[in-house]
Amino acid sequence: KQEVTQIPAALSVPEGENLVLNCSFTDSAIYNLQWFRQDPGKGLTSLLLIQSSQREQTSGRLNASLDKSSGRSTLYIAASQPGDSATYLCAVLNQAGTALIFGKGTTLSVSS
């Protein structure tokens, strides 16, 4: 059974700092991995999608990497801003390609 873990559960950093969020999964046979952002009480905003054949994806100040063999992904946020404060969720598409399996998320707080 696929399990997704995100560490740390919460993170506080000062504005301008570069940071890394971690995601690990137990079954390396995945279709893809997606990073989302969720603001309090809101839905999910898709940030980056990495297909299983890819190693990384970049969008603006965000860079996500994928290492299937070790069951890990990282989301790198450069020059963090207060507007980046949110919960970041990673999700893997399970081996059967039938459902996204989510981690519990990392809640990021960026102070000005």
Place this chain on the structure above:
Amino acid sequence: KAGVTQTPRYLIKTRGQQVTLSCSPISGHRSVSWYQQTPGQGLQFLFEYFSETQRNKGNFPGRFSGRQFSNSRSEMNVSTLELGDSALYLCASSFNHISYNEQFFGPGTRLTVL
């Protein structure tokens, strides 16, 4: 291009009642998936509909059901509500079924069961 919309945004029901939630996908998207989000369990997959057919179902009791219409709009129904059904219900759409495409989520429906 309009995003995924969900109605209603908030619902308050009592135990034993039933509820129907609605999701309109992004125009042209044919797959709609439903998820339940609670503080304890996080986000859990309920089911996926593609071209009016349920493709996959998560590990939820039969009280949770859904359907999809020819215009790809989807409804989710929960019968005989329990306190534990209080959650944020999110739907997501994609162009093709979820094996191939990025998922786009709606704002969710917050259901409170009293």
